[in-house]
Amino acid sequence: MSGPLEDELGDVLEKARDGKSWRQSDLAHASGISVGDISRMERYEFVPDESVLKNLAEVLDLHAPSLIAVANATWAPKPIEPDPAPFDTVCLDVFVGTYPVKCYLVICKATQTSAVIDTGGNPEAIIKKAKELKLQPEKILLTHAHFDHAGGLELLDTTYNCPTWIDTKEPRPSGSRDFKFLKDGAIIKLGNLNIEVLFTPGHTSGGVSYKIHDTVFSGDAIFAGSMGRANSSWSGLYDSITQRLLTLPDHTRLFPGHGPATTVGEEKRHNPFFSGQAAGGNEQ
Numbered sequence: 001m002s003g004p005l006e007d008e009l010g011d012v013l014e015k016a017r018d019g020k021s022w023r024q025s026d027l028a029h030a031s032g033i034s035v036g037d038i039s040r041m042e043r044y045e046f047v048p049d050e051s052v053l054k055n056l057a058e059v060l061d062l063h064a065p066s067l068i069a070v071a072n073a074t075w076a077p078k079p080i081e082p083d084p085a086p087f088d089t090v091c092l093d094v095f096v097g098t099y100p101v102k103c104y105l106v107i108c109k110a111t112q113t114s115a116v117i118d119t120g121g122n123p124e125a126i127i128k129k130a131k132e133l134k135l136q137p138e139k140i141l142l143t144h145a146h147f148d149h150a151g152g153l154e155l156l157d158t159t160y161n162c163p164t165w166i167d168t169k170e171p172r173p174s175g176s177r178d179f180k181f182l183k184d185g186a187i188i189k190l191g192n193l194n195i196e197v198l199f200t201p202g203h204t205s206g207g208v209s210y211k212i213h214d215t216v217f218s219g220d221a222i223f224a225g226s227m228g229r230a231n232s233s234w235s236g237l238y239d240s241i242t243q244r245l246l247t248l249p250d251h252t253r254l255f256p257g258h259g260p261a262t263t264v265g266e267e268k269r270h271n272p273f274f275s276g277q278a279a280g281g282n283e284q
């Protein structure tokens with residue numbers, strides 16, 4: 001479940017600027033780097049040398065070694081060890097147009113009961129995999145309502161005739177005939193499994209993560225080496241990540257909506273936004 005990181009230098013810079021409500025000209029003023037060069041970095045056209053990256057990290061409150069590693073593509077999270085708890089996770093790489101999205105099938109080993117976490121925009125791929133594994137998913141759990149995560153809802157709803165869980169603060173995606181609404185800390189039963197609901201807003205106002213044993217399906221809150229886009233609240237998203245996700249044990253697996261799976265420990269050591277800042281993270 002590896003693969004390229006979701007975000008490159010340009011994405012990280014843009015998101016870090018967003019956290020300070022800075023325009024490119026504000027970053028240019030703070031760093032002494034030209035607007036033209038910043039713009040080229042954010043368009044993925046230019047990766048500067050380490051001294052410039054250190055300067056950018058300093059003014060944007062990013063962890064310099066982690067930013068350099070992301071910029072030069074020299075870091076990726078280690079491959080994930082399977083969670084020893086009695087469930088299987090199947091990661092499905094689906095596409096919305098050409099944009100890759102991760103959906104997941106979670107299966108209770110004892111009962112073969114299963115759930116779909118996010119439906120992507122290409123539900124045929126999920127249905128094909130479920131058929132292959134002889135599964136009849138009984139729940140659809142949405143991390144949020146963006147089309148690339150919930151676009152396939154209608155076909156899954158008609159195929160499996162099962163309820164869809166979502167936070168009340170999200171818009172209702174079309175396609176489900178039976179919405180159920182989440183509460184922070186609630187437990188959803190799946191066969192013998194307990195799925196804990198963790199509210200992790202900020203990417204969207206009703207963004208949630210789902211935790212099973214030492215595995216978290218985190219939607220677009222955090223990515224390996226970056227964070228989601230803060231569509232509803234940058235500080236809210238930052239708090240969600242640092243207070244709800246990175247406080248979990250280091251070995252906790254994080255399965256995001258885009259990019260490779262990672263762990264809490266990896267992100268505390270290597271994520272430019274959180275390394276040296278989250279509880280227990282390394283200092284520069």
Ligand SMILES: [Fe+2]
Binds near residue numbers: 144
């Ligand atoms: Fe999203």
